[in-house]
Amino acid sequence: MKIVVTGGAGFIGSQLCEKLLDSGRSVIVVDNFDDFYSRKRKIENLKKIKAHPQGDIVVGDIRRLQSLDELQNEEFGVIVHLAALAGVGPSLKSPSVYYDVNINGTENVLKLAKVKNAKVVFGSSSSVYGINGDTPWKEDCTNVPISPYAISKIAGENLCQSYNFNYGVVSTLLRFFTVYGPRQRPDLAIFKFIQRIHRGEEIIIFGDGTATRDYTFVEDILNGILSAISVNVAEKQTYNLGNSVPVSLNLLVDTIGKVVGKTPKIRYMEMQHGDVPHTLASIDAAKKMLNYAPVVSIEDGIKEQYKWMSKVGVV
Numbered sequence: 675m676k677i678v679v680t681g682g683a684g685f686i687g688s689q690l691c692e693k694l695l696d697s698g699r700s701v702i703v704v705d706n707f708d709d710f711y712s713r714k715r716k717i718e719n720l721k722k723i724k725a726h727p728q729g730d731i732v733v734g735d736i737r738r739l740q741s742l743d744e745l746q747n748e749e750f751g752v753i754v755h756l757a758a759l760a761g762v763g764p765s766l767k768s769p770s771v772y773y774d775v776n777i778n779g780t781e782n783v784l785k786l787a788k789v790k791n792a793k794v795v796f797g798s799s800s801s802v803y804g805i806n807g808d809t810p811w812k813e814d815c816t817n818v819p820i821s822p823y824a825i826s827k828i829a830g831e832n833l834c835q836s837y838n839f840n841y842g843v844v845s846t847l848l849r850f851f852t853v854y855g856p857r858q859r860p861d862l863a864i865f866k867f868i869q870r871i872h873r874g875e876e877i878i879i880f881g882d883g884t885a886t887r888d889y890t891f892v893e894d895i896l897n898g899i900l901s902a903i904s905v906n907v908a909e910k911q912t913y914n915l916g917n918s919v920p921v922s923l924n925l926l927v928d929t930i931g932k933v934v935g936k937t938p939k940i941r942y943m944e945m946q947h948g949d950v951p952h953t954l955a956s957i958d959a960a961k962k963m964l965n966y967a968p969v970v971s972i973e974d975g976i977k978e979q980y981k982w983m984s985k986v987g988v989v
């Protein structure tokens with residue numbers, strides 16, 4: 675049975691497709707190559723998939739149901755839905771586009787899943803916990819989403835719930851915690867810090883650097899998604915995919931400095947409105963139900979990302 679991966683040209687999606695192909699599955703990528711960041715990078719990401727006999731690529735926009743028409747004639751049992759406008763900051767500048775892609779687009783994907791009787795694995799985000807200060811976050815704790823991005827993701831989760839309840843569409847919701855590693859999106863902090871520290875440029879840290887994040891290496895996330903694809907469920911289920919290790923900004927920057935071989939030049943500025951002091955996943959549920967076991971340390975993960983950034987010439 676084929677697997678459809680929406681957003682399959684992106685950071686996480688393209689590496690997922692390669693892993694699926696390596697394990698002998700067939701994949702269909704659906705992506706509109708949006709201009710959130712370099713289209714050239716996304717085309718590069720698809721190189722191996724394009725060359726693989728079991729890899730198909732459909733250029734389509736999930737906001738338009740007709741874009742998905744081509745898939746009506748295909749046989750597939752799972753849709754991994756990763757296509758989205760991602761990122762908290764930019765969502766504050768253009769919320770309506772985020773709502774359109776991440777909510778209306780998700781509903782179109784669910785409509786397709788309903789017709790094809792396919793299971794949906796939905797790429798959600800730790801941002802849905804928002805300003806809930808009570809970490810580690812468990813899946814059933816209170817969500818206090820504050821950014822348009824987080825709101826669009828929780829709406830996507832709710833749509834999955836509604837399609838499960840009303841039409842029996844099975845879904846697994848995976849809340850990813852700050853993913854990094856090769857092919858990372860250039861808008862994300864680790865990418866920018868590596869670039870600037872490598873070039874000897876100053877970086878800005880908001881707050882005193884003691885804020886912590888749960889950084890998760892992409893390979894660990896991919897293993898979690900693969901388990902979610904395989905596991906048999908009859909209803910909607912939600913899992914955190916994090917590393918469950920808090921890393922302070924100061925430690926992150928120090929680690930990047932060591933890997934890159936430069937002493938970071940840091941300017942500390944006041945924390946920004948809406949910044950959360952800590953993110954941390956409880957991963958007990960994913961461990962138990964998905965055999966999820968993240969293994970990559972921040973040092974090793976940063977080394978891998980730096981190696982990739984050097985190879986593709988973005989440092």
Ligand code: NAD
Nearest residue numbers: 681684685686705706707708735736756757758799850853
């Ligand atoms: P990405 O931007 O690299 O990948 C998203 C892909 O979706 C891109 O290739 C883009 O072209 C495609 N896309 C966007 N709008 C589309 C549309 N209208 N129709 C079809 N395709 C469209 O992002 P990523 O970091 O790989 O994130 C993948 C998923 O994981 C997203 O849903 C994101 O919200 C979620 N997520 C990511 C992180 C992270 O740290 N990277 C954390 C939490 C959740």
